[in-house]
Amino acid sequence: MLLAGLSALTAAGLIYRQARDLMLTRTEGSVVNEFRLRVATLTENMQHPPDRAALQQLANGVAPSFLQATGAAAYRDSGLITSGDLTGPITPALRRAVVARGRLYHQRVIKNGLPYLVVGTPVMLGKRTTPSGVEVYLVAPLAKEQADEDALVAAARNGVIPVVALAVLLALVAARGVLRPVRDLDRAARRLGAGELDTRLKVSGGDELARLVKTFNATAAALETNVSELRDMEVKARRFVADVSHELRTPLASILAMADMFEEEAGRLESDLAKAARLMNLEVGRLVRLVEDLMEISRFDAGAATLILDDVDVADAVRASLRTRGWTGRVGLDLPPDVRIGLDPRRFDVIMANLVGNALRHGAAPVTVRLRADGGAGGVVIEVQDAGGGVDPRVLPHLFDRFSKADAARTRSDGSGLGLAIARENAHLHGGTIRVTNPPEGGALFTLTLPRRAEPPDHPGEPGTDPPWITEPGG
Incomplete structure (x- = not known):
């Protein structure tokens, strides 16, 4: 569209300029030649120095009706004799050029918004080859040429508008033909990425x-x-x-x-x-x-794992899990009372057993379990921290993977390598998260976050649906 519009505008501009220059050149040539001929004819038998009557006759004769001139003026020794009030269009610059160079000059002038052609020449009287001190000027209006020029502009505009409109139409048709398949491909690719693997597109054409x-x-x-x-x-x-x-x-x-x-x-x-x-x-x-x-x-x-929810005092549930395994004396507790949420007691017991058991096996004393209410989300946050050397940064991103070992050099251990993965799946089933960090004070810190009311995800157990649960130290 832009190319067609620019081409049409350029062609119209060039045609307009060429026609305008040709028209003005033809008009100027006709006026100048007629002016030179009339001056030569009227001054052929004029005596030197001419009197005022002769100059008035010259001024009146230079502006014939067939030239449609506004009038003419004759100057002698800076005196002015005119056939009308024509001092305005005759500029001082034109007079200086005529007097200084002693030859004919013409100039286009705009006066009161109207265009004029002003022609001036020095007069040679008799057989003299030097100027006589007499200058003659003709002022011819260019109103007809201005009207022709306006008509050219209108014609160029009227010619460009249909071309640009046609270019817009063709551009829209072409763009639609190109962009519609691209948009279809984009939508199809999005559906394919969303899992609609049966997505197909209709093939048309051979491009x-x-x-x-x-x-x-x-x-x-x-x-x-x-x-x-x-x-x-x-x-x-x-x-x-x-x-x-x-x-x-x-x-x-x-x-x-x-x-x-x-x-x-x-x-x-x-x-x-x-x-x-x-x-x-x-x-x-x-x-x-x-x-x-x-x-x-x-x-x-x-996807067969389900929750059997109950209203549970979290502190009592933590103590019960530790008491069942004989860990009560080995773990420090910071458990405020009367913090109750809805959860599955059996699955919560599995989570705590795996987190605390991991801290006791791979960390160092003291192991601490802290509970606090999560005021923003309305749930609870349980932290299990040991005082060991922390988790190897290389193992940290994979700690919750299945069959992952905290110590990569150990091929056998008391655990199955599934404990932390099961803990994460149970937390996710509750709509919660587990993350692990190496805090600045040392050891490993496991943080379990559970909502006030369990909200299991749409696809429990499906990998990749859990929010980010592993962070680097300080994260």
């Missing part, structure tokens, strides 16, 4: 945009196939883990019972057999906990 649409459709189809295969594989893997864990529970329960019996009889066994019995009991216990944790994770992955 570059059509080829781009074909490429998009092929990419979307390949992505849908790959994601579908990955989802099927993930479902099968989760089902496999859940099925294996479930099938292992019964034989493990029997093995654990026999391991307990062997351990009870270890005192009557030989030294090596006693150690073996105790080790078997320990390892079977670890295996049972691993299976239980795997089953719990499977519930989260399948």
Whole structure:
């Protein structure tokens, strides 16, 4: 549109300028030639020095009616003889040029908003080749030329407007033809990014945009196939883990019972057999906990984890969790009374057991549990802090990942590597968060935030839906 408009304006401007210059040049040439001829004819037999009557006759004769002149003026020794009041259009600059150079000059002048052509020449009388001191000036109006010029401007404007309007129309049509497929591609890409993998676009034409649409459709189809295969594989893997864990529970329960019996009889066994019995009991216990944790994770992955809410005194729930595991004397408590929220007591117990157990195993005494009401959100904040060396900054971003170990060099530990992941999933199921930092005073600080009333997310257990829960020190 801009190119067409500029082209039309440029063409119209050039045509206008050329026609205007040609018209003015033709008019000026005609007036100047006629003026020179009349001056020569009227002064051919004029005596030197001419009297006033002769000069008046010269002034009257220089402005004939067919030139449509306003009038003429004759000067002699700075005296003025005119055929009308024409002193205005005759400028001092033109007079100085005529007198100083002794030749004919013409000039276009605007007087009272009207254009005039002023022509002046010195007069040679008789056979003299030097100026006689007489100057003759003609003032011719250019009103007709001004009207013609206005008509040219109007014609140029009337010619440009349709061209620009047509350019606008064609530009809009072209832009719509180009931008509409681009907008469709943008919307389709957004839908594809939002998970609508069956998004496809209609292919029309054979240009570059059509080829781009074909490429998009092929990419979307390949992505849908790959994601579908990955989802099927993930479902099968989760089902496999859940099925294996479930099938292992019964034989493990029997093995654990026999391991307990062997351990009870270890005192009557030989030294090596006693150690073996105790080790078997320990390892079977670890295996049972691993299976239980795997089953719990499977519930989260399948979206089958649910809450059984109750109105709970948080301080009492924390003490009950520690008392059940015999940790009461090993943990410092800062628990204000009468802080009640709605939560699932069993899942809250799992969260506290994993956080405090992690601090006791991997941190150093003293381990402190602090409770405070979150005035802004109306929920509670529970902090579990130890006095150890903190979490390795390299491990910190992955501490809540499944099978993550706080000490990367340790291949075996009493835990399954799922405890903190299960704690996070339970917190997320309540609509809360867990984050870990290395505070300046040392140790590791786990911060559990729970709302006053549990508001589980739309897709519990789905990775990536939890708000950021890991921060660097000072964050």
